[in-house]
Amino acid sequence: MTQTPDPRDATANPTDKTGAARARPARMKIIIGGVLLLTIAGAVLYTRSSAQANLDEEQTRLARALMVETSQIKAQDHYQIHQKYSGRIVAGRESDHGFDKGGLLAEVLVDEGQRVKKGDSLARLDMRRLEARLGELDAELSQSIALDHQAGAQLDRAQATYDRYKVLRQQSHISAEKFDQVKFDLAGRKAQKTAAESAILRTKAALKSLRVDQALATLTARFDGSVVRRYQDEGTALGAGAPVIRLIEDEKLEIHLGLPEAAVAKLSPGDIHVFQQNGTRLTARLRATHARLDPATRTVTALFDILETSAPVHAGSLAQLTLAHEVPANGFWLPSDALAESRRGLWSVYTVTPAKGNHGATHGTVARQELQLLYTDSERVFVRGTLQDGDRIVTGGLHRLVPGQMVKLAKGQ
Known part of the structure; x- marks a missing residue:
């Protein structure tokens, strides 16, 4: 059975009604304060967790950093071009020995490859x-x-x-x-x-x-040398001047080298130069240069006397001379292994930016720099681009790198 509220109850205790109204805002403040405290605590906890996570992530990156070889580059205002020129090694003298009058060849006294001295008998006519x-x-x-x-x-x-x-x-x-x-x-x-x-x-x-x-009627050697060819044998009826023996002065060799006019202008008679011939080192002195330009090759012939060789060389072989001249240009010398192919015919290189904090001396991040190749010299190249004097570049293993990657510098760098 439903009970009807007694109207007297609503006015029975007015003091209780006022206290309840006053207690309500106080409870709200407490709730809001608790929420704020929880929010602040959560933020602090989140910040600490994020910092710890970042620290852990940084430690992980440092631990996983790829070790690379690097070098510091220096700006240059010129580079040298090394050009190789090939010359022919020739005997100081080379001639065909023969009789000035005809006759019957009675005896040939030497064979090919034999060394002779000046005045030695080479052949005789029937007398x-x-x-x-x-x-x-x-x-x-x-x-x-x-x-x-x-x-x-x-x-x-x-x-x-x-x-x-x-x-x-x-x-x-x-x-x-x-x-x-x-x-x-x-x-x-x-x-x-x-x-x-x-x-x-x-x-x-x-x-x-x-x-x-x-x-x-007895054919004699006109100089010291070696027999390189025997034209005739015994019993041959010779005409006047017919060659019998070819003799070369192989103990006195020289190099005939064709050079551009600009290169010849920088040479002086008496200068010592080093040639290479299949791994053999030849030291030679410039004796003279021809006074005319060869119309076929557009070169001037330079004559070098061979002074010393690290191994025996033979007339007829080729020797190479390397000459250098400077080209004015601003750029940097880089190892060839430091280059990677880029787009539109350009090349690139990775530079290392030191890491922040205490690890900057041993770690860094890599960035790609675009370059223009000016000259290649054996194992290094001369380039220009966005590099700066003193930059540190990665000198090898570029296929393992991507921009922004953390790397570790090899010891001693």
């Missing part, structure tokens, strides 16, 4: 005809000498007769006709004597010429 002719001239000389003696005796007798008849003619004991006969006889004897002497001189000259031919 039987020369020897026979020498015998004839010797006989002619003996006959001419005998005739000269006879003419001399006859001249002495004619001179004595002339002297006697001259006195008799002065005394008019003989006729003028008789004296003229004696005078003409003396003149004839003098002519015979002169002819005999001329015959002796002519025969001696022929003998001398024949002895020269006899000497030249």
